[in-house]
Amino acid sequence: MTIDSDPTPGPLRAAVLLLRAEAVALGLVAVWLIWSDLTAPTTDLTSALLVTAFAVGGAVALWALGGALAxxxxxxxxxxxxxxxxLLPVGxxxxxxxxxxxxxxxxxxGIGMVGLLVSGPTxxxxxxxxPTP
Structure with missing residues (x-):
């Protein structure tokens, strides 16, 4: 059995958890958009599908970035x-x-996550x- 002598610092662990939470939230929005695309009457199907694809891609990207940072x-x-x-202009x-x-x-x-991602421990x-000499 090996013991990790260099555990993941708290700010990085928090950033990973928040990225994964954002991915789940955006994934839920994507599911709702898919449902809307299938059930709602629309006048511009192309735009609706592009917005849905953007949400799905964003959720996948957030999840993947969380995994890579982990x-x-x-x-x-x-x-x-x-x-x-x-998130700043959206907000x-x-x-x-x-x-x-x-x-x-x-x-x-958005501001808190940037702080976590640029913190000293991260x-x-x-x-x-x-670099150490």
Whole structure:
């Protein structure tokens, strides 16, 4: 039996869990969109299918990035940060559209996730920072 002498730091573990939670939430939105595509009368099927494909792709990407970060793949951090930063304008437009109850938490989630992904313990776990002599 081996004991992992270098456990996953808390901020990285939290980021992985939140990425996976975002993937599940977006996956549920994708399921609802699929249901809507199949049952709702629509005037623009192409646009509906593209939005659905975007949601499915986003859920898959979030899940995959969470897995890659769990395996400490440094290359997964930048795309994860980009996806989190995309929450900022989405949240802002939700606030502008009268859905502040959803927009503010999305903005907070995006900022918090970026903080977790660039924190010192996450940097060290992913191999960023000063190399040891």
């Amino acid at each position: 395996r400490r793949r440094a290359g997964a951090r930048a795309p994860a940060i980009v996806l989190q930063l995309m 802002w437009f939700m606030i502008e559209g009268g859905m502040g109850w959803l927009g503010l938490p999305l903005i907070a989630l 940097n060290r776990a992913l191999g960023f920072g000063d």
